[in-house]
Amino acid sequence: MxxxxxxxxxxxxxxxxxxxxxxxxxxxxxxxxxxxxxxxxxxxxxxxxxxxxxxxxxxxxxxxxxxxxxxxxxxxxxxxxxxxxxxxxxxxxxxxxxxxxxxxxxxxxxxxxxxxxxxxxxxxxxxxxxxxxxxxxxxxxxxxxxxxxxxxxxxxxxxxxxxxxxxxxxxxxxxxxxxxxxxxxxxxxxxxxxxxxxxxxxxxxxxxxxxxxxxxxxxxxxxxxxxxxxxxxxxxxxxxxxxxxxxxxxxxxxxxxxxxxxxxxxxxxxxxxxxxxxxxRPYGLFGRAAAEPRAAGAEAQPLGAGDGRAWRWVVPGLALLAVLPPLAGGYAVSVVTEIVILALFAASLHFMMGPGGMPSFGHAAFFGLGAYGAALAARDVGAPMLLGLAVAPVAAALLALACGWFCVRLSGVYLAMLTLAVAQIVWSVAFQWTGITGGDNGILGVWPADWARGKTVFYLLTLLLCGGSLWLLRRIVFAPFGAALRGGRDAPRRAEASGIDLTAVRWTGFVIAALFAGLAGGLFAYSKGSVFPTYIAISRSIDALLMVLLGGIGTLAGPPVGAVVFVGLQEEISRYTDLWRLLLGLVIITLVVAFPEGIAGFAARWRRRAEGAT
Amino acid sequence: MAQALLEVEKLNVAYGRAHVLFDLDLALGRGEVLALLGRNGAGKSTTLKAIIGLLRAQSGAIRFEGARIDGAAAHAVARLGIGYVPEDRRIFAELTVAENLDVARQKPRPGAPYWTPEALYALFPNLAEMRRRPGGRMSGGEQQMLTIARTLMGNPLLLLLDEPSEGLAPKIVEAMADTILRLKAEGLTVLLSEQNLHFAARVADRAAIIEKGRIRYGGTMAALIADEAAQHAYLSA
The missing domain is CATH 1.10.3470 (ABC transporter involved in vitamin B12 uptake, BtuC)
Structure with a gap:
């Protein structure tokens, strides 16, 4: 007593x-x-x-x-x-x-x-x-x-x-x-x-x-x-x-x-x-479903489906990406590998937040689960790399299937908070279940298969998988499913009234986003050779958020641009000063004040204006 | 007309890419009641929102007592003596009747009637009986009274009334018309948006008809009542 x-x-x-x-x-x-x-x-x-x-x-x-x-x-x-x-x-x-x-x-x-x-x-x-x-x-x-x-x-x-x-x-x-x-x-x-x-x-x-x-x-x-x-x-x-x-x-x-x-x-x-x-109680103990501000896609401009000529710069761009870093040396390959993986991670979050209208503060849950899935498969089952890379997205998707059921019923800030909760739970499991996950020490020795051990080969594999995934994500956004998802974001009631099962659509979108985040996590594990609980920490979820928002939520080109800017800033700033967070913070603040639509969003508007003027 | 209290000149307003008002002109003299008539979606509410500053004009000028107010923030416009009563009432549901009034309080304004809560309770006796009731637990008619009373707490010179008769029982519409005539008698200038021609005819001196964002007709209320062709062309459903 x-x-x-x-x-x-x-x-x-x-x-x-x-x-x-x-x-x-x-x-x-x-x-x-x-x-x-x-x-x-x-x-x-x-x-x-x-x-x-x-x-x-x-x-x-x-x-x-x-x-x-x-x-x-x-x-x-x-x-x-x-x-x-x-x-x-x-x-x-x-x-x-x-x-x-x-x-x-x-x-x-x-x-x-x-x-x-x-x-x-x-x-x-x-x-x-x-x-x-x-x-x-x-x-x-x-x-x-x-x-x-x-x-x-x-x-x-x-x-x-x-x-x-x-x-x-x-x-x-x-x-x-x-x-x-x-x-x-x-x-x-x-x-x-x-x-x-x-x-x-x-x-x-x-x-x-x-x-x-x-x-x-x-x-x-x-x-x-x-x-x-x-x-x-x-x-x-x-x-x-x-x-x-x-x-x-x-x-x-x-x-x-x-x-x-x-x-x-x-x-x-x-x-x-x-x-x-x-x-x-989706709005909390004392909360009401009051006029909540519309989330991510609130002022969304319709996505341009492109004019079918995008390949004119995508194909040479990919060719350059495949050729240039290996010529520039090992360090460049490592940095670009990381950028490409994070671009996929950011794109998977963008898929949820932009077209899906479902903001997340805990996207690292799926990234981390993918990484751990691959690492555990490699260590405990002795799975070869390609199998490990297949386990990663599946593990993440399974988690999303389970927690998506109640996540997608919420929207806006509440949804973001619930995803944060999911990520914290996954994080503490990884942190505390030392017998399986190694706790804070993580899992070491997650190396690529022999044929992919060379940095350049692994980089090309990463480029192939991430490029393919980005292409798939883009296809999904413009497929009928993507239209239903975007319709549900912009006018939920009208979407339901026109026969769309919005919960199912959002749930599926949630799982798809997790799937690609998991693949990114798996690739990340193999590229680093190890996994740690920090892969699931809040700060990593925020990294993804930063990349998406830096690139711009209203455009599919945003996440890669955001990943480049984010990793670039981090690498450059930390080279000159130990106050890199201070500088990164100031850069973010400046960017937000100067480009409230993100960098790629700003570029798109600028281009539209230029076209309108001619 | 001597210098107008409110002048709207070549006003253009757009929501994103959708252009809603086209080169709109309006003028109100002191003490006048002008009814802005038109069908649903013609641009009546947009006009009032642009005047109070809740919407930004693409181009054109809005003058109040001779000074430009377009581009000013809503609170600054309100403090010059323009009171806005929204169509959907926008009562603060969590606040009591007395608090709803208190929130809108402004200093007395020279040349405008001065309102205290007691004076408003006298004007709207129903409200006096429910001072401590939350705004969310009132009937539509009571809320309509409260939203007008609340705006009067700012001691406006000009009142923008957005469809005050909408959704009210006929008896309450009558009371609303009496109220507007009382306010006119106190010296207030009123710009009223309406679909109900009968109601407008009871209170307004002049009428302007707006259709698809353009002013199509302007004249005295009496002339419009006599002009069945204009009524048929712009107002009948």
């Missing part, structure tokens, strides 16, 4: 911080419709800034709490500044571009934090006056944690008063529902949005600062926090503050018990909770 109570209290103490960060995210999304990837970075900044301030200020209760409050305000100001400097320029851009821009902020903040605070974990002492413990049912429980338990409900109540007893709060709620109407009534949205960003970021910073005595500030906090905050918001229902609190309680308490009963489950548990909740 006493054990249950203590674990419950532990869960409640963790819930407060989760709630603060998640409700900030939820408020920002509700009003601005921006999915703010940088929210976890704001949380991390809150922890780091609070650490510096607490070190600097006198070691008194006032010093500690003053430091926490100042840190929260500072993070709020940073959030407001990001909104003014960056997001204001792109409110009219498609949702996924806004996401990309906030991800640029993540990269910038990550490197700045490394530069300023270093790589070591930083733990602050508990505040003076709250260092002791209270005896609860014969067990010691930290006083500080008791205080944290109270913070959640207090902030919840304060926010409720703010939103229901002030005109500003009413404006925020009104804008959450219909921001154009609010503007037509004479309300300056710009200032409202900045205020909302300030408030949301402040809450994230406060969450990070308050968590500091319990959990050391570290550089991994940004992505781990954003993943958790996404889950909490989605489970609670986007835009619902009370929902965020209930979801935070649910997740934190389950975690507290899970860690004792079955420690290995903790990495997965939060995502399992989300998968279960979304399968039964």
């Amino acid at each position: 006493d054990f249950v109570v203590i674990q419950l209290l532990n869960g409640l103490a963790s819930a407060s911080s989760l709630f603060l960060v998640a409700c900030g995210l939820s408020i920002i999304f509700g009003v601005t419709r921006i999915v703010n990837f940088a929210h976890g970075s704001f949380y991390m900044l809150g922890a780091y800034i609070a650490y510096s301030l607490v070190e600097l200020l006198p070691r008194t209760p006032l010093g500690f709490w003053g430091g926490v409050a100042l840190a929260a305000l500072a993070v709020g100001a940073i959030g407001g500044a990001v909104e003014i400097a960056l997001l204001k320029r792109i409110y009219r851009a498609p949702e996924l571009f806004q996401l990309l821009a906030t991800f640029g902020v993540v990269l910038v903040v990550a490197d700045l934090a490394l530069k300023i605070w270093g790589a070591e974990e930083l733990l602050a002492p508990r505040p003076p006056g709250l260092r002791g413990a209270v005896m609860i049912l014969g067990r010691a429980f930290p006083q500080y944690d008791l205080l944290l338990i109270a913070v959640g409900p207090v902030v919840l109540a304060a926010l409720w008063l703010l939103f229901h007893r002030t005109r500003w709060g009413a404006l925020v709620r009104a804008a959450t529902q219909d921001r154009d109407m609010v503007a037509a009534l004479g309300v300056n949205q710009g200032r409202l949005f900045t205020g909302v960003f300030f408030l949301g970021s402040l809450l994230a910073g406060l969450g990070g600062a308050l968590q500091l005595p319990r959990e050391a500030a570290n550089l991994q906090m940004d992505l781990s926090t954003i993943a958790e905050a996404f889950v909490i918001t989605v489970v609670g229902g986007m835009g619902s503050i009370a929902g965020a609190y209930v979801a935070a309680l649910l997740v934190a308490v389950l975690q507290a018990f899970g860690i004792v009963v079955f420690p290995k489950i903790t990495l997965v548990l939060i995502f399992l909770v989300m998968a279960v909740v979304l399968a039964f």
Whole structure:
């Protein structure tokens, strides 16, 4: 009994911080419709800034709490500044571009934090006056944690008063529902949005600062926090503050018990909770199927079917690709091999997001499963390379078949979150099932067959398989199936009314995307000779997203262009500086502001304009 | 006419590649009620949205009190004294009646009637009885009252009313006509989009007919009522 109570209290103490960060995210999304990837970075900044301030200020209760409050305000100001400097320029851009821009902020903040605070974990002492413990049912429980338990409900109540007893709060709620109407009534949205960003970021910073005595500030906090905050918001229902609190309680308490009963489950548990909740309540516990912004294909231009003359540059292009890298030497072959594989990976995600209208934050699940499938087939069955390469797409497709059933019923942000959950589950299986997967050490010695061991031969094989796959994907997009998929994206009801079984079409599209991602993963495993859990990590899913968005969502030429730009940037920047994430982030931000349709999309528009002018 | 309160000159609006309004001209004098008539899809709502700034004009000019407002943000246009009442009402469903009014509050404006929530509750007694009710739990007629009351909270000089009679019971349509005449008596200028000729005839001084994005007819309401040929050509279904 006493054990249950203590674990419950532990869960409640963790819930407060989760709630603060998640409700900030939820408020920002509700009003601005921006999915703010940088929210976890704001949380991390809150922890780091609070650490510096607490070190600097006198070691008194006032010093500690003053430091926490100042840190929260500072993070709020940073959030407001990001909104003014960056997001204001792109409110009219498609949702996924806004996401990309906030991800640029993540990269910038990550490197700045490394530069300023270093790589070591930083733990602050508990505040003076709250260092002791209270005896609860014969067990010691930290006083500080008791205080944290109270913070959640207090902030919840304060926010409720703010939103229901002030005109500003009413404006925020009104804008959450219909921001154009609010503007037509004479309300300056710009200032409202900045205020909302300030408030949301402040809450994230406060969450990070308050968590500091319990959990050391570290550089991994940004992505781990954003993943958790996404889950909490989605489970609670986007835009619902009370929902965020209930979801935070649910997740934190389950975690507290899970860690004792079955420690290995903790990495997965939060995502399992989300998968279960979304399968039964697609819009979260307190969410409504409100006017969600249309996802990827929202402002989609019809795809041009081409004029049948594309071969005029595709064929010579492929010939050049086959001949040039081997002439340029081994290093060039390796880089181009990677680009070609990633182009297929990106194209498979693009197939889902663009024509399919199904955004994914977890596409690495299929890439990684393909890689592991090939590696396990090679190691445990002794399968030859070609068999391994056949296993890869099949393994990925099977996973997609299983999880697609509930994924494709959702759309937009909710779908993206569910795919993130799937990827996290696959990742933690790969990470924790050491007996089979080797855990963090991965699986080594996945080498190509003897005949393909030469870099050039393997490169040509990769080019053949990826080129063929890209051609197939293109055929599918323009086949009747692809038309049904695109029709379902643009006008779901009309598509259903004209006899298209939309769920089946989307499910099939989901599996096809996974299939090609799996093939890319298999090729990647053989090209590197090894597989690691990082192949499935969030950052790899985001890489794919970056490539698709850099290339442009509205054009089939986008993913290869995006892969070239992405790998090129990474290679070039990391050659000159160790601050490559900072630079990559700045480049992404600049590109988003300059080309809100992606590079290939921009080129296409430019070409159309040139044609129109002649 | 002395200087018009609102002037629209050669306005062109397009949604993407679909051109909707073609060289549209309109002018409203102070205190006047103009009915913009036309069939479904003729471009009535688009015209009002372009004036308030929710849609951007491709070309042309919109002047309010002599100053250009085309290209300005919607909130800036609203703050000059133009009130917009959308066709689909767009009540904030989660907000109470009182909050819906409060959100739209603006400072008193010289030359325009000044509205307080109490004055509006007097104008729309139904609303007074449901101040704390969420907007989402009101009937269509009540919502139509609320959306007008909400816009009046901005103390506009000019009211853009998009199909105020649409979907309302005949009795409520009558009440709506009375309300518009009251507002006119208070000195408001009204641009009204309508399909219901009978309703427009009750409230409007002048009429303009829009068809496929072009103005086809302009004259006094009385002249239009007498001109059955024009009615038949542009308005009958």
